[in-house]
Amino acid sequence: MRQFASRYESVRSVAVKRLLGRVGFATVVLLAAAQTADAHIVASRLGDFYAGALHPLTDLQDGVLWTALGLLAGSLGATHGRWLVLVLPPGLLLGLSVGLSVGSTWIAPLASAAMMVVLGLLVALGLRINVAALCVIALVLAFMRGVVNAGGAGAATDRVLFGAGLAMCGYAFIALITALTIAFRRLDAQPSGTWRDIAIRACGSWITAIGLIAGGFALAS
Amino acid sequence: MVRRLALAALLLLATAVVAPQIRAHEASLGVLEFRExxxxxxxxxxxMEPAIGASRVDLHVPGHCFLRMPQLICGDKGLVGPITITNLGVNMSAVLLKIIPMTGASRSYTITTASPVVSVLAAGTPTLQSWIELAGTYVNYGIDHILLGADHLLFVLGLIWIVRSGWRLAKTITAFTLGHSISLAAAAFGLIGIPERPLNACIALSIVFVAVEIVKQRRGEVGLTARYPWAVAGAFGLVHGIGFASALAGLGLERRLLPGALLFFNVGVEIGQLAFVLLILALMWAHRRLNAVLPRWGDLLPAYAIGSIAMFWFIGRLVRVLGVT
Structure with missing residues (x-):
């Protein structure tokens, strides 16, 4: 039985290596073939809904912050994580409506960097926070990013469609990252404290580092 | 019963509030025609003048040509080479360029924000470069069409909601693909032709049908779609395909390039459809992982939402068919 298990593991590791090799090769090919990216223009070609949905994906800060929030929620488990599906989209819409009415420049890049550091530290330290605290953090983050994303809407943009796209993107992003984190941790099959937990906490430390660098840039400029 | 009626009325009201903002197929398009x-x-x-006004379009023609609207002089070489519009954006997402030579068939090119440069092809046998340009243009156009076609996506969503996952879903989506590919080809080659307005009303009605089938399934009844999902998908795929063809026909394609353009347009539609299906399946998986499912009382909510939106479209499109407005 043990022999069979070790053989299965070695076959799986060869398969994983082969898969990683293929993914690496495909990445190199895609990067070599890549042309100038027109992210904002592509979004506008598909109308205001897709402009709203694609706008946060063109900003590194949104990507890093939402990933950090998803990692945090996923590391806390499904009972915590599922609340973000309900909290994040309304928070984004609230922030967007405030940003559209009073402008989006008052949210300093330093605030986003500070949020990255806070979320990164929470993930890296593996701190367990309760659902209410997680929802408050998510709401603050969503509000901030909603305000910032309001800068992507022009005077002629249909605000309802732009907002719907933004909320839909936030919902899909957070649901997928949180679910992927939960699936990666495999809490149902393995006890906590495995290499999978360590890998998630390592991601938290990288996010903290990115936040510190972003904060440094914000202070320098 | 009263609760269900109240729920349906609430959804219809919400749809009516949001619906005027939703335009499934519209884009800020301009059409420029050059006649030799x-x-x-x-x-x-x-x-068709773009929203920003014709005078504000930043149009660049091949180097050997001289443009002072309305005149374009290209000399012996003719109108061959790159044409660019540099200020495509929010108010003008695409421009359809039609070139009508003194002899031979007219040609059409689409300049979009994603591909703001088109190379005008010389008359004669298409080269490899012209095929590559054709592929780039029409694959993009197919992706745009399916992603902006909220009605097509809603129908696919309804099918996924009924069939859920596994081989049955793969077969259902394949049947829909086959159905719309066949009718798209038939309509593009002029073998069949259905007026656009009644067709659009039928497309909306197909979504209502799927929504009713979801309600039936949730009540424990075995509807036609649950029993033969591939047959329903294939049959309605035929209707949706004619809708795709009407979008393609609006571009006024050259006859010699029609098979290629049709193939690339269909590839684009499939890419967009596959991306949508994968996204929906990924979200369904994520919801199962998060154990974030609708409560029992909201089980019928998606079906009523899909049905209400589709019914709103159907009534609006029927009004246009009857010529009331």
């Missing part, structure tokens, strides 16, 4: 009046000399005319 003597060899190498063209007269340009905006048959």
């Amino acid at each position: 009046v003597r060899p190498g000399a063209f007269i340009g005319r905006w048959t």
